[in-house]
Amino acid sequence: MTTYRFTCIVCPLGCSIEVEVENGKVKDVKGCRCPRGKEWAVQEVTNPKRVVMSVLPVEGGALPTVSVKTAEPVPKEKIPELMKFLANLKLKAPVKAGETVAEWEGIKIVATRGA
Amino acid sequence: MEPFPQIPMLSYDVVVIGGGPAGMAAAVRAKELGLNVLLLDENDYLGGILPQCIHPGFGLHYYKEELTGPEFASRLARKLVELGVEYKTAARVLEIKNYSDLEKVVIFTSPSGVYQVWAKAIIYAAGARERHAFEIGITGDRVAGIYTAGEAQMLMDIYGVLPGKEIVIVGSGDVGLIMARRFALEGAKVKAVIELMPYPGGLARNVMILRDFDIPLYLSHKVVEVRGKGRVERVKVVKVDENLNEIPGSEFWIEADTLIISAGLVPSVKKLKKIGVEIDPATGGPVVNDRLETSVPGIFVAGNSLLINDLVDYVAEQGELAAEGAKEFIEKGGIESKKWIKVEKGENVRLLAPHYLSGEGDVYLYLRVSKPMEDVELRVPEIGKKMRLPVVKPAEMLRIKLKAEEIKNTEKLTVEVVKA
Ligand SMILES: Cc1cc2nc3c(=O)[nH]c(=O)nc-3n(C[C@H](O)[C@H](O)[C@H](O)COP(=O)(O)OP(=O)(O)OC[C@H]3O[C@@H](n4cnc5c(N)ncnc54)[C@H](O)[C@@H]3O)c2cc1C
Numbered sequence: 001m002t003t004y005r006f007t008c009i010v011c012p013l014g015c016s017i018e019v020e021v022e023n024g025k026v027k028d029v030k031g032c033r034c035p036r037g038k039e040w041a042v043q044e045v046t047n048p049k050r051v052v053m054s055v056l057p058v059e060g061g062a063l064p065t066v067s068v069k070t071a072e073p074v075p076k077e078k079i080p081e082l083m084k085f086l087a088n089l090k091l092k093a094p095v096k097a098g099e100t101v102a103e104w105e106g107i108k109i110v111a112t113r114g115a
Numbered sequence: 116m117e118p119f120p121q122i123p124m125l126s127y128d129v130v131v132i133g134g135g136p137a138g139m140a141a142a143v144r145a146k147e148l149g150l151n152v153l154l155l156d157e158n159d160y161l162g163g164i165l166p167q168c169i170h171p172g173f174g175l176h177y178y179k180e181e182l183t184g185p186e187f188a189s190r191l192a193r194k195l196v197e198l199g200v201e202y203k204t205a206a207r208v209l210e211i212k213n214y215s216d217l218e219k220v221v222i223f224t225s226p227s228g229v230y231q232v233w234a235k236a237i238i239y240a241a242g243a244r245e246r247h248a249f250e251i252g253i254t255g256d257r258v259a260g261i262y263t264a265g266e267a268q269m270l271m272d273i274y275g276v277l278p279g280k281e282i283v284i285v286g287s288g289d290v291g292l293i294m295a296r297r298f299a300l301e302g303a304k305v306k307a308v309i310e311l312m313p314y315p316g317g318l319a320r321n322v323m324i325l326r327d328f329d330i331p332l333y334l335s336h337k338v339v340e341v342r343g344k345g346r347v348e349r350v351k352v353v354k355v356d357e358n359l360n361e362i363p364g365s366e367f368w369i370e371a372d373t374l375i376i377s378a379g380l381v382p383s384v385k386k387l388k389k390i391g392v393e394i395d396p397a398t399g400g401p402v403v404n405d406r407l408e409t410s411v412p413g414i415f416v417a418g419n420s421l422l423i424n425d426l427v428d429y430v431a432e433q434g435e436l437a438a439e440g441a442k443e444f445i446e447k448g449g450i451e452s453k454k455w456i457k458v459e460k461g462e463n464v465r466l467l468a469p470h471y472l473s474g475e476g477d478v479y480l481y482l483r484v485s486k487p488m489e490d491v492e493l494r495v496p497e498i499g500k501k502m503r504l505p506v507v508k509p510a511e512m513l514r515i516k517l518k519a520e521e522i523k524n525t526e527k528l529t530v531e532v533v534k535a
Contacts, residue, residue, distance in 0.1 A: 009320035013505050050327070053169045053183065055272050056301065065275040067169035067185050075329065083300055097189050113166060113185035115262065 001027065003043050008037045017041045049073035053112070054086050056101065061093035061115025068101060071108035078105075091115070122222070122231045127153045127201075129441050130221045130234040132208050132386075135163020136427050137418025138240035139191040140434030141441075145238070146200045147444045153232060154200060155223055157207035159194070162188030163242055163263065165427070167272045170293055172320075174398060176428035187427055188284060196304075211237060213390045216412045219252070236413045236441040239387060243380035243419035247342070251285070251378045255340040260347035264290045264377035268297070277301055279373025283350050284308045285338050288316035288510065289425060291377030292324050299328040306369050308332045309352055311359060314487055316510050337361070338374070347374050380423045387414065397466040398422040402485055404471040405478045406440030406450050407433060413449075415440050422468050422481060425512055429481065456522060461496075461531025463488060465509065474523040480515050484508070484532050492535040497525050 001022045007013040013033060019041050020028040026045060029038050039111050043049070052071050055065035074082055095101060095115045102109040131142045134156030142154040161167060165173070168184030175181055178190065195202065205226055212220040217235040245263040262270070262278055264286075270276045282298050283293045287310040295305045308325065313335045315322045325332050333352065339361070340351035354365035382400035384392070391404045393410035400421045401409040408415050417433035424430045444450055452473035458480065460467050465485040472478055484507045493502040493513060498521050507513065515530075522528065 006323065006326065007319040009318075009323060048327075051171050052300070053171070055169065056277055057275055063166075063273055065273060067166075067183065067272060069169070069171065069183055079300070083302070097186065099434045111167060112183040112188065 006041075006044065008032055008040060010034075010036050014079055019045045021045055029037045040102055047078040048076040049102050050076055050079065052079055054083065056086065056091050058095060058115045061095065063113070063115060065115045066091055066095050066101070066111050066115045068109050069112050071100070071110050074107060082107075119220075119231050125153065125230055125232045127151050127232060128445055129153075129238060129438075130155065130219075130232050131234045132211075133163065133223065133236045133240035133242055133418070133420070134158070134161040134202065134204065135240060135242050135418060135422070135430070136187065136191060137167060137242070137430045137434040137437075138163070138238070139195055140431035141189075141238045141240055141415075141417055141438045142200045142434075143191065143194050144200065144435040145441060146198045147224050148438060148493075150438075150445065152200060153234075154195070154202035155206040155221070156202070156204050156210055159205050160202035161192045161202065161204060167265070167268045169272045176426070177431050179370075180311055182202075182479060184427075191431070199468045201508070207450060208241075208386065211386050211390055212270050212413055217445070220345065221414060224431040226263075227420060235445045236415065238413060238434070238437045238441055239409075239416045239420055240418045240437075241383045241386075241420050243423055245380055246376065246378040248374070248376050251376070253285075253335075253338055253341060253374075253376075254276060255342050255351075256344075258341060258343040258345060258347050260343070260373045261341065262373070264294045264375055266375075267294060267375050271297055274379045277303060278375075279303060279347075279371075281306055281371045282375060283338065283369055283371045284375045284377055286310065286316065286377035286379070287322070287332060287334075288377060288379065289321050290380075291375070292317045292321040294375060294377060296324040296328065297331055299330065303373075305330045306371055309336050309338050309351075310334050311337050311355065313331050313357070314508075318510060321360065327345065339366070341374055347372055350374055357381055359389070364385055372419045382420045382422065384420060387416070387420075390414070395466070395468070395470065397460070399467070403469045403470075404450065404452075404455065405451075405469050405473055405476065406443065407437040407469065408440050408444065408450050413441075413444050415444075422466060425479075425510065427472070429514060432479070454473055454526070456525055457527050459527060459529045461494075461529040463491075463507075464530050466528060471518070472528070473523060474525075477516060477518050477520060478522075480517060480530060482513050482530060483511075488532065488534070490535050491532050493530070493532050495530055497528050500520060504532075
């Protein structure tokens with residue numbers, strides 16, 4: 001059995017949560033004061049996801065890069081693969097903030113700065 | 116009176132110095148209130164540090180949705196442009212002069228030359244500066260590869276340049292942690308984050324980054340020396356005891372080509388000091404009243420120049436408040452109060468602003484605790500006000516609202532954070 005310990009980030013209370021996992025299955029969740037925290041903790045050990053941000057080079061813009069983010073959280077273990085995909089992209093100005101500049105495995109990559 | 120006849124002259128009700136979120140919010144509000152306003156920023160773009168903070172986590176209170184730094188900045192900038200606020204970028208303020216209450220001069224340089232602006236009020240929103248390696252006692256070789264977190268962030272997230280491959284970060288505040296993630300995402304190896312205190316300095320959601328990328332965090336440790344020929348090659352780390360004294364024999368070296376200093380921000384107030392604005396040693400920013408007016412009448416301050424904020428939402432709120440103060444100052448020729456209520460720091464309160472309240476309106480107090488505590492009450496004993504809080508941390512600024520009718524009959528207020 002493995003025990004994962006972390007601080008909940010769902011709200012500012014910051015509960016110290018312990019999740020016990022056996023054979024890939026969540027056995028017990030301790031320490032959180034609400035169901036949202038529990039749900040988050042379970043997701044954190046079974047399928048953690050993150051919004052990913054980076055910058056892409058842009059030709060002809062006011063600044064040399066445009067910042068981007070994924071439109072939705074990405075499974076954590078896929079992040080290195082996504083970063084490799086982003087490393088090969090180049091954009092041309094004009095780019096508008098909010099514009100989808102690429103798509104990766106169905107996930108939209110959105111510009112957060114204009115150029 | 117015109118002491119600089121050779122310099123072209125402009126004239127406005129209010130000049131806002133700094134085009135970050137504090138300055139932009141101030142300029143927008145001033146314009147909405149009917150003031151004739153000019154905003155100046157030395158950068159080529161508006162937004163202050165926000166365009167380089169490309170991570171999400173901005174605007175949950177102010178816009179009720181989670182934005183990245185550039186997104187937050189562009190919303191404010193759009194509003195500014197829609198309202199027709201006059202602004203100049205690449206405009207660096209060199210000097211402020213205070214001739215009398217309604218006669219102030221701001222001198223700035225720009226690509227089209229040097230100008231003097233006469234104004235009745237000034238809103239100072241020039242942000243903060245980062246503490247450098249020498250300020251935290253790091254010795255050794257003068258080598259390339261030492262950056263502040265903000266410098267590294269600008270290199271990476273504005274110019275698209277990775278500053279190094281093997282990184283040691285000093286400081287586990289939000290800025291250091293967020294930079295750790297950016298380095299790791301972009302393929303650099305973050306070898307360690309070194310934190311002087313026995314607890315991490317940042318918000319829990321940011322401390323999680325270290326686990327995401329398996330980055331070691333050394334609590335109660337400090338970097339004391341950097342060595343290298345031309346470029347950083349290794350840094351010396353030593354453990355400290357509970358009084359932050361170095362423990363002899365505990366030192367070790369980490370090989371790295373880059374050292375990032377993320378050891379806190381200091382309000383940037385040099386130009387204010389020069390004209391005699393009183394500074395609070397605890398916040399590092401000016402002593403202010405509830406309209407965010409400094410000890411020099413008609414000079415207002417907002418954002419990180421007032422005190423270091425961790426949430427941009429409060430920064431924008433302060434900008435608006437300063438603009439409202441400027442409006443009142445210009446209309447009435449001064450901020451009126453029959454008596455100023457002094458606000459004092461009680462138990463476990465490290466810093467606090469504003470320092471004086473007029474009692475004539477509702478007010479927000481911003482404060483930070485000195486040490487982390489659980490299950491506490493934030494109290495203002497003179498008026499019997501209490502607020503229960505499950506946890507407080509130095510990293511998280513607290514904000515409490517006091518209503519005009521609660522405070523109008525007091526002479527002094529004390530704010531304390533004590534066990535509930
Ligand atoms: C790395 C990092 C991460 C952060 N993460 C978050 C987060 O996730 N969520 C959140 O809410 N907040 C976050 N913050 C905090 C927030 O971004 C800041 O508190 C806020 O941007 C401060 O705004 P400001 O307007 O006071 O200063 P700034 O943004 O620093 O703007 C000051 C401006 O003044 C200009 N200026 C200075 N001197 C002069 C002069 N002499 N003449 C002309 N112009 C001048 C500067 O060029 C600058 O543009 C973060 C901050 C940092 C550094």
